[in-house]
Amino acid sequence: MADFPRIRERSVAFFLLGVILLNPPLLSLFGLGQSLGGIPLLYLWLFGVWALLIALIGLTTREPPPHGGEGGGEVGGEGRRL
């Protein structure tokens, strides 16, 4: 149960990271025709970030599937008043 919210938070963080890194305006930093070791920087950047994202997805799948439903552990203050 304890790892549940963490997968969620991590996924959201990774998603936002991907959105930021792979879209303008950040993307335009790398799209000016620069190259690194003969390879266009834009090409390197896009595929590099892509590979990173794939690795990060792999990270979120590593935890074993928790049994039962999601969010079952969240008992609000109401429950404690009983």
Add this chain to the structure above:
Amino acid sequence: MTYWVILLVAVGYLSLLFAIAYWGDKQADRGRSLITPWVYTLSIAVYCTSWTFYGSVGRAANSGVDFLPIYLGPTLVFVLWFFLLRKIVRIGKTERITSIADFVSARYGKSTLTSGVVTVIAVVAILPYISLQLKAVSASFTVLLHPPGGPAPDALHGPLLQDTAFLVTGMMAVFAILFGTRHIDASEHHQGMVVAVAFESLVKLVAFLAVGIFVGFWLFDGFGDLFARASAVPEIARLMTLDAIGSPAQWVTLMMLSMTAIICLPRQFQVMVVENVNEGHLRKAVWLFPLYLFAINLFVLPIALAGRLIFPEGDVNPDTFVLALPLAEGLQTLALLVFIGGLSAATAMVIVESIALSTMVCNDLVMPVLLRLPWLKLTQRGDLTRLLLGIRRGAILGILALAYVYVRYIGESYTLVTIGLVSFAAAAQFAPAIVGGLFWKGGTRNGALTGLILGFLVWVYTLLLPSFAQSGWLPLSFVEDGPFGVALLKPYALFGLVGLDDLTHALFWSMSVNVLGYLLVSSFDRPSAIERVQAAQFVEVFERAEGAGSALWRGTATVSDLYNLVSRFVGSEQADRAFAAHARHRNLTLDRIALADAQMVAFAERLLAGAIGAASARVMVGSVMKGEVVGLDEVMQILDETSHVIEYSRQLEQKSRELEAITAELRAANERLKELDRLKDDFMANVSHELRTPLTSIRSFSELLVDNPALELEQRERFLGIIVKESERLTRLINLILDLAKMEAGRMEWSMAEVDPRAAIEDALAATSGLFEEKGLALDVRLPEDLPPVWADRDRLIQVLVNLLSNAVKFAGEPDDRVTFTASLVNGRLRVSVRDTGPGIAPADHEHIFERFLQAGGSLADKPRGTGLGLPISRQIVERFGGRLWVESKLGAGANFIFDLPLLQRQAAEAAR
């Protein structure tokens, strides 16, 4: 290459696919599923159609990395798999979803209208996309037959080629019918088809990578060389910058479109959700599939650059670079492999898409209508499986025929990518209803319908109709001047909105009206009972047990009615098996029960939904129910009860956890109490023992005196002396016990004052000097001249000192033993130590000796050499002064009793602070 060779290869390859699919189906029938996480992943790769295979290079040759967002978007969606995909797949299983239309309809109250609307949108949106695949196959065929440089024939209108496109379409139809509609399956799995599609994904990846490697290392000296030569030509170098991609808005649009497409395209939904045999496969596929996309896109830009470099005149269509490059080098075999790869991409898409669409057309469009036509009396007819299969087969044929017609008449003017994007934009219209429906219980049927229809209409107006105009079906003035010359209604600049590319423009308008319509209508709507039930089933799929909303039917149905109903749609064999499994699961004997309970009705409805979709299943089950559907109030009550029960059980869990914690605390407290009780008993026993010893001797000597009045005076005085001494010991003991009791109860009176430790120590030494002399022990005193004052009770301090010194005398009993008394300042505290060279104390006893009545060596059986109260009291006193008392010793190496006390200045300083 001759026409017949190519045709033979194509037909041979498709036959191989038939064989693979057949084998896959046979294995599945024997219960040995070939679907592994890898196969599942590869089947999702049906996302990469011929559009990827040929079109990406074409797009890259014109606008650089612009092709990439289409593949980055799905990767981003897969990052969110845990929220999104996992939930959709789980719902797909619990609700036995058969298609995306079924999914939307089931979410919004199993509404037939919704499923019909989704189906219509899907068919209209996907038809051009299927045509695109057929066109790609024909085009690749043409390129193989007439390599670039030769005369370019008309791609589709030559009699031979016409046959090719037709032949391929026909074979795909046969394939889809054979493996997509083999039988009606309650779980709607087509394992043979999935295995074949996975195989095709592998082939297209290998073919594309082969071209990439060929370009990099055959045509050029590695990719560095390729990039270097491309940079030398300014026009081509531009493709490696962001200038080439057009507007940044379009980049974002493409990414958003592809994010929705990976879920909303009917074929993606089919392979990812409907064909999923094991939810666990998702865990592997979510990173393997993006990896597949990564691999198949790696060489797109290099191939495009190479194409531009090698065909500088622009006479070769960039969409065919993948084929034209090997052909230009005379590599016929590689070209043939590429052709097979493209064929794989196209056929896989066409097969899955046509099966998905035919299921939708059958379950969500035709069947609901047929079931509602009273004169057909379908609800009373016998075996309907043949009817279902017939409809699906007809739908496949119809869809493929339409696609063929479309490609013949309209497919000419548009490049591959454009058609694909138009389809994506239509499929994106499903996204608000699906994503909203997954996470927002408030979304209603009317809201979803409003959003879908509005979004679709705007899509038709801003993308589909202009594409017709460009193909010549409508006057071009429709696009350029607006309908009837009304400029405000120009489809590419609606209401004068200019500055966006066509796609972004269309997506902005269609998604705006879609989302707003969905939200606004939903929030003013009053959803029906079943809508609320289904909303809860979807949104809370992980919290609810299966069948929680089962009590939706109030009427009754007999088991045999239900059984007959199900067997008519899925066949009696499957129905037998499913009912038997259900009975076994619930420990029921079917023969003995006549009326089905709510749970069984729900089970039958789900079973039926797996074959004909949720909406039709509800209609059918309704036809055998006697009685009425539960009213809104009752459903809400049931729902409330369910959520109350859930909440209640959570609270119970919480409470039982709290109780456990309290129990543990109580147990610990109880242990402590028992321990204290035992200590008290020990204490009482010890006290009694200690008191009895002097008392016994007093009494016995007193009795001697009473009984023998004629005792000699000397004797008598000796006895009286003993009595006095023992009485004193008794008094001392009682005083100590009283002290201890007072101290422990906190009622001791302390007269704290500034004490000069040197004076106190000297007093104590003087008081005990007699003892040392008596025993003949040597006492070393190391006392500094001046010691700073401490805050203490002077008499008590002396008591401690005397106690330690007299202990040393008692235990260091041998004449040559020494006692060393040291006082010093250590770390700003007064430290006093009394060291003897006696027998010492075992480390295990170091704490023991500070307990009441216990002495080193332990038991009461040993002859006591003291009251056993001195050390405990001393420790209490020292602690009261803010110090510590401890012992350092080893057995046989003497003992060193040490205490330290804080100095007065420090205490004062601390108090001041």
